Amino acid sequence: MVRTTDLENNNFEQGVNYISETAYKFLSKSKVYGGEIIMNKIGSAGKIYLMPCLKRPVSLGMNAFMLRLNENMNTLFAYFYLTTKFxxxxxxxxxxxxxxxxxxxxAVRAIPIIVPPINLQNQFAEKIGLIEQQKKLAKQELQESEDLFNCLLQKAFKGELFSHP
Structure with a gap:
């Protein structure tokens, strides 16, 4: 069962709650597969999350809404719209x-949402997808650079950078 705390901490491995298969089947309306917009009901009420794809059966916790959109709305577009300042x-x-x-x-149903033509929403989502790929690649390259720097730093402290004749 995914809770908003799991979404907030981007942690779906440690300290997660599990439900029985019977409960999972019973809670058919709260099954999530990845890509859904989730909203917190209580506490940090109104906080928006995009459900990641966990590649395993997942049900939504009790203190959250899953926003179901009609075919005129691209989920990624709606997510980014709802997370703007407006x-x-x-x-x-x-x-x-x-x-x-x-x-x-x-109250959630009363939130006004602009609905541009679906082809424009899909173009927006494609561009966001490319940006997210670039961000992931940049993070990976940064991590590799930091690892290389730390390796060189260790060699420098051990006096292994320069060979002595």
Missing amino acids: GVWQISKRVKGAVTKTIRKD
Whole structure:
């Protein structure tokens, strides 16, 4: 069972909650496969997440909504729209409660969303996909550079960088 804490920490391995196969089958409406938009109901109410593909059966925890979109909406476009300053502001206007913040389904349904033609939304999603690939590659290259630097640093401290005649 994926909880918003798991999504917030991007941790789907340690300290996760499991449910029985019977419960998983019973909770058919809360099955998630990856790519869904998830919204926190309580606590950090209105916080938006994009569900990663975990390649195993997963059900959504109790304190979250899965936003189901119609065929006129690209999920990635909607996710980025809802995480803009305007989207966050629209959501925060609908969050209630002084101590424990909550948001209800009807409030979520009332959030205005612009709906450009689906081909433009799909183009946006493709560009985002390319950017995400470039970011992943850049992170990998940065890690490799840091590993190389640390290796050279160790050799320098041990006096192994220069050969002595």
